[in-house]
Amino acid sequence: MSSDQIRITLPNGDVLELPAGSTPGEVAARIGPGLAKAAVAAVIAGETVDLMHPLHEDAAIRILTDRDAEALAVLRHSAAHILATAVRELRPGAGIGFGPAIDEGFYYDFDVDEPFTPEDLAVFEKKMEEVIAADHPFLRRRVSKEEARGLFQDDPLKLERLEEFSDDEVITVYEDGPFLDLCRGPHVPSTGRLKHFKLLSGAGAYWRGDEKRQMLQRIYGTAFFKKDDLAEHLHRLEEAKKRDHRRLGRELDLFSTDERVGPGLILWHPRGALVRMEIENFERELIMRHGYELVYTPHVMSERLFEISGHLANFAENMFGAMEVEGARYRPKPMNCPGHIAVYQSRQRSYRDLPIRMAEFGTVYRYERSGVLHGMLRVRGFTQDDAHxxxxxxxxxxxxxxxxxxxxxxxxxxxxxYTVELATKPEKALGSDEEWSRAEAVLSDTLNGRGVEFEIDEGGGAFYGPKLDFKLIDAIGRKWQGPTVQLDFNLPERFELEYVAEDNQNHRPVMLHRVLVGSMERFVGGLIEHYAGAFPTWLAPEQVRVLPISEQWEESAADLVERLEAAGVRAHLQARETLNYRIREAETLKIPYMGVVGEREAENGTVAVRRRGAGRKQEVMDRQAFIDQVASEVRSRALG
Ligand SMILES: [Zn+2]
Ligand SMILES: [Zn+2]
Known part of the structure; x- marks a missing residue:
């Protein structure tokens, strides 16, 4: 074999010999014309590369087609370039920031004077179609820093990025037709590969997420390989909009924020507080049954504690500032662990005391940039259902x-x-390899032993231990952050935790952190969207609304309310306004049951029951039977 040949290993083990400098595109063509046409990009040594990436060494290679998850990110990032191509055609003066692929699509940031309007987006979309029709190839070029400075002399944001490259770093630019971007790639072979896309919205975004820098205008879009996938995604976005917890939170009077209180700090209204109370009651019962003990620890603690825990050294930028009392510095706690450790260390512990399972609904405060705050989902103060x-x-x-x-x-x-992920040892980690693999094995063996399927998030663990991450799947298929179980090699060392073992010697205990809902705020925000505001009866702030047809039957209706309340059901009487108005109001509030009382119901001791979602249909029921039914639904926490 001559030295200008390279050996390319395919996923099935086959080896191809090609001239050095060949590309993955040529590899695909060698395998077959079908694959050559379907190829989008390739993976070499875990890195996604362009089809035109020249190969100079032997390599194992995997060709990506539209069936591979990695290919979608390549398509979406290319869509961002096509968007920028269109915007620059129409607005030559628009400065360009970054344009990455994101989980659900892509965005591109532009430095322009005015925010983009929905009409602008429609015009850009049309122009993108032209760029696609022109089928410009994406051309990759390596350039020197000096050359790049010349190419982007009119793009100050790109120049700023450029200056961050070290001198020995590879700098590449990508060109598609008239547009040139400073970019690492990879990209699809040509603009014509983008077929199914949509621009979704515009929003202000600080350059590099820094509120001290200028505000750019971000355009969000999404793209898919298949038309159906795009249609389904857009449908889901529509559904999500209808379920937006901020809108429903207002309509159902569940929560609010107030600028005078501060951004990202949630005010729970009585109706929202009832939902939360039900969740907390349920969880408290549950964890007591599972052998937990409840504790309460202060919201504000001395900085000394966070010095020991390492939070001041590693987490300070997410903490609220210090306040001084009698010369000592205090902080609102960002986490509950140090407090629980202090409880553990309040006395000597013996192996006979262990395991100790310590739980708290602990409210913590963390600094989040105002730009990322979002309803109840990203906040600055939240209550964790925390346990150690x-x-x-x-x-x-x-x-x-x-x-x-x-x-x-x-x-x-x-x-x-829900789905489960096991996050394993990251590059920078505390503890020995042995300790880690033992801990990871305990987690994976337990999951395997129960037949629970899980994915491995390679290197995704915290530096102090591996963890299990549970993701909830909501009613419209979206994933939400759920419970986490985290092993910790770090805090027991830092705090020098001990217990006296059977050998009468001091030993170090193992510490597990776990949350179930995580943040009560985020969980309830998620539940609002999951149920679209129509909570199952046990969680509904108001479970039955009783409506007398007219004033005459008010007394009989009030009697029903009293009996419902005595049975532990949250019921209210609403006698004002017309019956139709009152029915509409109860529907808007998504109350699970309406009980209508007229002459016949008052005389016969019955009630005309309307169930949520059943329209005008109503069923006349014996009052006691109705009360029993609702009460049992509440008691059993039925999902309905
Ligand atoms: Zn790019
Ligand atoms: Zn913890």
């Missing part, structure tokens, strides 16, 4: 078992299917 398990190393497998039971019971109560 202190146990001996031998007890870990059993504790993981119990945690999986607990998570399952919790999530089933709200009707969430």
């Amino acid at each position: 398990v202190f146990c001996t190393p031998d007890q870990v497998p059993n504790e993981i078992e119990r945690l999986l039971d607990l998570v399952d019971e919790m999530l089933r109560a709200f009707g969430y299917p």
